[in-house]
Amino acid sequence: MLSSLIFLLSLIFVTCTQADSDYHERLLLRPLPQSALLASFNFRSNESSASFEHRNFRYFPRSLGQTLQHAHTKELHLRFSLGRWDAESWGARPWDGTREGGTGVELWAWVDASSDEEAFARWLTLTNALSGLFCASLNFIDSTKTIRPVISFRPEGHHTNSSLLNLHLLHGTLPHEVVCTENLTPFLKLLPCKGKAGISSLLDGHKLFDASWQTMSIDVRPVCGDGSECVLEMEQTVDMVLDIERSKRPRDNPIPRPVPTEELSCDTSKPYNSEDSCYPLDKDAEPSWSLAEVFGRPLKGACPLTDASGYESETVCINVPTEREVQVNTSGTYAEERHEDGLLRCYKLPTGVDFDLILPEQVPTANLALEEPPLYAARSINGHGQERGSVQAVITNPSTTSAIQFVYLESLPWFMKPYLHTLRASISTSPSSNPIEETYYRPAVDRHRGTHLELLLSIPPASTITLTYDFEKAILRYTEYPPDANRGFDVAPAVIRLLPSNSSPNTKNVYLRTTSLLLPLPTPDFSMPYNVIILTSTVMALGFGHIFNLLVRRFVGVDEVENWNTGGLKGMLKSRIERLRARFLGKGKKDE
């Protein structure tokens, strides 16, 4: 009786704890125009706040959890990015840009501290610990690369009002950081299935970092449901846009080779078409591809930690028109579900056996409608020469009906000195009005702090804002240049946050980022430190010596000192010659 009661209680206890910590993963595939493929991997692990505080880690990785506890970080967002999102061809950004970062590494976190200095010290602890965890040079995020944005970021998690008072938002960025396999490996190690089963088995450094655009992101935030207790949720996302033709090249033979002449499809209407000249026809058919071809390795079945049934168990989804043929190649049992009027096909994977999706070549009858991005932004450096320049940001609102209010954040390095009195913003449709509503500006201090500029702008429908400001380039010390000094320095991308409009205040925030900038600085001659020191010292010594001689010595007439001091080599030789002459000529005289 007692043993059965204990058994029942333990069963209830296990099911309760089972419900607290759960794990979800999903791969969303979406073919994009011009034979590109968007693959969006999303992994979510939950841990109840109680077990987190008691250091019971189940699906939440212990290494990251302990780092967050040690640095008193309540919410963390870390991004590794490469490439450029082509908004004109690919439409709106995945996740509305909330899981995207600027080129290189971008990190922002809400740190719990009682003062600014304490928050910065904890921030340094966090960056150094994350640097070791992810094999990235995050330890270079120091005071020159850290800013405290005011209106650009809002906490995604749920924090109590009292804890919000002590939370400090710090944002650091390393645009020069190169993201590669050594950052992917620790990322995969944080997953419960560790890249060995489930959709994470598709992630391979060779294909991921060959993509036209890729972002790896880690978001840790507290989520409090209504009434139930709070849960710490960790979300890992890998988004990439692959070029299908390039990704299908085998790993061992990645050199692009020309298609054999027989397989070329030529435009026969051209006058010069013959066997040795060919105008290639645009393939109007969608290319054939399969998961194993494009990712270079097979999908090794489902990760057993996902839910066994329901929407969450469908871990691979593909967003294609209903006419597109998709074949499944697996030896285990799988289940297919169609959602969103047939446009989204989701599959529940079998465990333990490989799973592959094959899409053969097919001429599309209808293309998938891509969501239009709410805003287009591009930023560049104008001007020539290495003394000064100007930054120009062009932001376009394609919507014909709604005006947009957005925040434009720039974090510039200290050696790029902007002149805020030259900041001009003009709207194409109404040249006389000023779109800047609010400005937050913290100037840079040499070698200590970078520039922090946040602007609140509003753009009317169907118009373009051009934002320009002048800046001056500083010349750095000899040791402050990197080894490839003539390449220049990277400037972090601008972050644009679209504020929810007044008509729909509960919509999520939309983010977009421009590309980073390359800033060439004037360089000294690196081969010359000793020469410069001695040349300058020579000039100073010439001046000083001349004046010193004049001040210290006194004047005498030339004839007054004939016999007194004919010193030096000349005098010695003269006196020697005189003596010799006296000896020989004198003797001669005596003889005579």
Added chain:
Amino acid sequence: MAVDKQKALLFGAAAAVRLLLFTAFPSLPNLLTGRVEISTPVTSFKRLQEGVFLYTHNVSPYDGGVFHQAPLLLPLFSLLPNPASHPFATNLLYTIVDLLGANALMQIAETGQSVSSRLFTSSRKDLRWSTIAVGASFLFNPFTVATCIARPTSALTNFFLLTSIAKAAQGASVTCILALSFASYLSLHPILLFPPLLLLCYDVRVTKSKRSLNPLAFSLSHIFGLVIALALLLYLSTLLTGSWEFLAATYGVRLLLPDLTPNVGLWWYFFIEMFDSFREFFLGVFWLHMASYVGGLSFRLRRQPLFVVSSLLGIFAIFQPYPSIADSALYLALVPLYRHIFPLMRYSFLAASTLFYTSFLGPAFYYLWIYAGSGNANFFYAITLVWSLGLSVIVGDSLYAALRDEWEVERPEMHGKEIRRI
């Protein structure tokens, strides 16, 4: 009256030239403001505009690394209309500053202190240029005109220095101390001119009052006055900016050289190529070197304090942390006062040619380095070395001539004879 008419004509012509250049070539002021030979990080007009913008928008200009100029300039320039849209007021201000400086220079020439002071009268004192000629050589010197058009705040420092020297040569102590404190407040190094100016003022006062003044009481009262004036200026600046942080941003920048923008001086390239462990040592050495000339020159040339002042201005133009052609324009303004010793100078042609040569090659090599990318920094650096050598030849040669002139008063038979220094 003829002198007044000539003076009015001279001032009118100088003002006309400046205002013509300002209005006929509207892009010329901004072009010259961007030139490194004229604008330095501590005097640039564009940075002053940035500082005024931040000041009028309630951001502390000294919390950043762009603005390094004195706080009291901020309310002055915020009163003027925005130079980008209504530049005439600023142009007029700088023209007037130039004319007032020329007026002070002509007052110095009129006192005749350059040829005969209390303890010394040159044997060649009749060989002088008229005050009009001296004023014209300052007002129409291309360096002075370029400085006026580019509108750096070193033009204001020049004005205060010339006023201070003029008042010292006239014996007006209070105005001299006030002007010197303004000049030192704006740029740190004019404080080093205090000892020779004190000597000059003392000499003139004793000559004028025809009775002896107690030198110790005189020096103490003047030191006290200078300290009070500087303290008042610094206190007003603190009230204006709300804290003492402007000290690190203004005088700290001149002492510690965080901004290494190229200029015509010797410091920037030296401290770019310097390794970090020696940086403080060499900063100390350079400042000590510049300050060491004051004592030596004042002691040796006690009898010609005005000459000490002008030589020191030449030395500052070479060895200052952020020199520009404004400083050399100031020195070259005082050189014509010593027309009587020009026959004794041995290298005047060499020095003049060197200055001419570097004035043209400097901008060319800077363009090659920064814009064309076909030259490197060494080209421009070499030109700064030659410029400094040229100026130091003038300083040294005029010092030789002045010392020889002084010696020939005791030994008149040595006129025209060869001499040696032992």
